[in-house]
Structure formats: C-alpha cells, structure tokens
C-alpha cells in the first residue's frame with residue numbers, strides 16, 4: 748500500500764498502543780519523563796484532555812496502522828504559541844516518518860489553529876531528533892544547562908522554535 752501518513756485525533760482505544768510506548772525508557776528518557784504509566788492513568792489523562800483546549804494529541808497513522816504520537820500542548824491562544832513533542836513506535840522508526848509527522852503538526856498549528864510560534868525542548872544528545880527538527884525548519888534558540896535528570900546524570904536541553912511566517916514562507 749502506498750504511504751498515506753496523516754494525523755488523527757488520539758482516541759481512547761489508542762491507549763493500548765500508547766501504553767507500550769510510554770512504558771519504554773528508551774522513549775521516555777527523551778521526553779524527560781519516567782516510563783511508568785498504567786492503563787488507568789492513561790485513561791484519566793485522556794479524559795482530562797477531552798476537557799482541555801490547550802492540548803491536541805494526534806496519532807500518526809499510515810492507513811489503519813498507528814505509528815506514533817504527536818502533541819501540541821500548552822497551547823496559548825493569547826500569545827499564539829504551543830510546545831511540540833513526538834514519539835515514533837520503535838518498530839516504525841528509521842523510515843523517515845518523524846519529519847513528515849513534524850511537518851503535519853506544523854501545518855495543523857499554523858494553518859488550522861493560526862498559531863504564531865511552535866517551540867520544543869530536546870535533549871542535546873538526541874542528535875536524530877535535532878536533525879529532524881532542523882530539517883523541518885526549527886531553529887536553535889538556547890541551551891538550558893543541566894535541565895533534566897536522565898539515567899543518573901543531568902542533561903542539557905536545547906530550546907528550538909519555528910515561526911508561522913518562516914514555515915509558510917510569508918516573509
């Protein structure tokens with residue numbers, strides 16, 4: 748089947764898919780989070796999100812197949828910015844999906860939500876992710892020294908951002 752990547756709303760049924768990813772330390776260490784999520788906690792978070800206009804959680808799909816999770820969160824409709832994050836199922840990694848998903852999220856943020864800016868924090872050692880973000884137009888802003896404690900040591904985080912005018916070539 749030809750590749751048909753899209754983002755769709757994260758549904759309650761996706762908890763089973765997500766449960767595997769958010770309990771994987773190889774993923775969650777790069778989200779600066781503990782890989783410790785029960786299904787009931789994920790259900791609570793899901794239900795809270797349904798009442799919360801500041802988050803958009805998407806499942807990246809190819810046809811019916813779930814490939815990963817993409818989030819726009821802390822969406823601020825006054826200042827018109829949001830934070831971006833992504834995780835791809837390890838079974839689906841290495842296929843170039845991350846840049847496509849990141850561009851789909853930027854499309855949504857800038858063309859649907861009319862945001863002005865997206866930003867993200869990425870572990871300095873996560874070179875693959877940094878490469879993807881640069882490829883998608885994110886620019887380096889600053890390094891936050893020893894911002895997150897991961898696997899026994901403090902890691903520097905890199906703050907990156909992208910503006911709507913640059914993404915859409917409106918300059």
Ligand SMILES: CC(=O)SCCNC(=O)CCNC(=O)[C@H](O)C(C)(C)COP(=O)(O)OP(=O)(O)OC[C@H]1O[C@@H](n2cnc3c(N)ncnc32)[C@H](O)[C@@H]1OP(=O)(O)O
Pocket residue numbers: 773774775777778831832833834835836839840841842843844845846867868869870873874875876878879882
């Ligand atoms: C703001 C945040 O969300 S930061 C946290 C990001 N999430 C994570 O790190 C969680 C765990 N990791 C993942 O989920 C995934 O590995 C992701 C999302 C980081 C990347 O998705 P993948 O499917 O692995 O990568 P994908 O195949 O799409 O692209 C990888 C790109 O990086 C390049 N790459 C791979 N390794 C490296 C490296 N060590 N240094 C630089 N570039 C690299 C590849 O060549 C490819 O680039 P190209 O398309 O220009 O050739």
